Amino acid sequence: MYAQGITQDIIDRAKAFHGHWCGGLALGIRAAVWAVENFGTAADEEVVAVTETDMCGVDAIQALVGCTLGKGNLLFRDTGKIAFTFYRRRDGKQRRIVAKLRGGEVKSRILGLREELAAEGLPAETRRRLDEELAELRKKDLEFVLSAPFEEIFDIKPALHDMPGMAQRLPTILCENCGEGVMSSRIVEQDGRQLCMDCAEK
Ligand SMILES: [Zn+2]
Ligand SMILES: [Zn+2]
Incomplete structure (x- = not known):
């Protein structure tokens, strides 16, 4: 089914x-x-x-x-x-x-049960009963x-935006602070130096 x-x-x-x-x-x-x-x-x-x-x-x-x-x-x-x-x-x-x-009854009952279960000091028997009902409803929703x-x-x-461009292979540039290689589009220019995002934030 x-x-x-x-x-x-x-x-x-x-x-x-x-x-x-x-x-x-x-x-x-x-x-x-x-x-x-x-x-x-x-x-x-x-x-x-x-x-x-x-x-x-x-x-x-x-x-x-x-x-x-x-x-x-x-x-x-x-x-x-x-x-x-x-x-x-x-x-x-x-x-x-x-x-x-x-929306519907199932969904709002699931939300209600979650709230009830979040309460402190719930008797074990009540908790077990609510847990069971929740599992049953989740199954129904699934x-x-x-x-x-x-x-x-x-x-x-319809789509909200134009089709994204093809994935591009860009050159790698070395960060002037940590020396790690960085895709050129992610290089940050700071005080005339070419830095990776992490070094630029420092
Ligand atoms: Zn998952
Ligand atoms: Zn760096």
């Missing part, structure tokens, strides 16, 4: 990469599977992703779409939103998907994320 395109194998691959199973990863899996269906996988730099979150979900993008930090086709733009923009170089196709706030139609999980919008 997973949504179309979601399989146990896909879930397992994302889990293996991320290291644990969680709601954030489930959301990322939906985004990643949608991206592969609509943009293909990111062999070389064909598909570029801009992630607005550095939390769990982005690992599914790396594991399943093939956009990775090291290849230069995954960029982090820290807006604090669970949103991903995908671009395809070949034809300029682009879309930004933004996770919908899952099932919803993995089975609901994509449009109920993410809004699909």
Whole structure:
């Protein structure tokens, strides 16, 4: 009863990469599977992703779409939103998907339970009961994320920014203070010296 395109194998691959199973990863899996269906996988730099979150979900993008930090086709733009923009170089196709706030009873009850559990001096029996209810609700929420139609999980919008340029190989310059090699675009000019970011801050 997973949504179309979601399989146990896909879930397992994302889990293996991320290291644990969680709601954030489930959301990322939906985004990643949608991206592969609509943009293909990111062999070389064909598909570029801009992630607005550095939390769990982005690992599914790396594991399943093939956009990775090291290849230069995954960029982090820290807006604090669970949103991903995908671009395809070949034809300029682009879309930004933004996770919908899952309001609803389940989500607000989860928040309520978390608050109750944070209280001090809770009797052990009460704590156990609340923990159980929380686990059950989390499971429900996860099932919803993995089975609901994509449009109920993410809004699909146009990209907010132009496609990022190709990853560039820039010359290395030695910092005049510590002598470590620095990519030229990160060199800071200070009092006529070429410094790395850390030495310039001192
Ligand atoms: Zn996680
Ligand atoms: Zn330095």
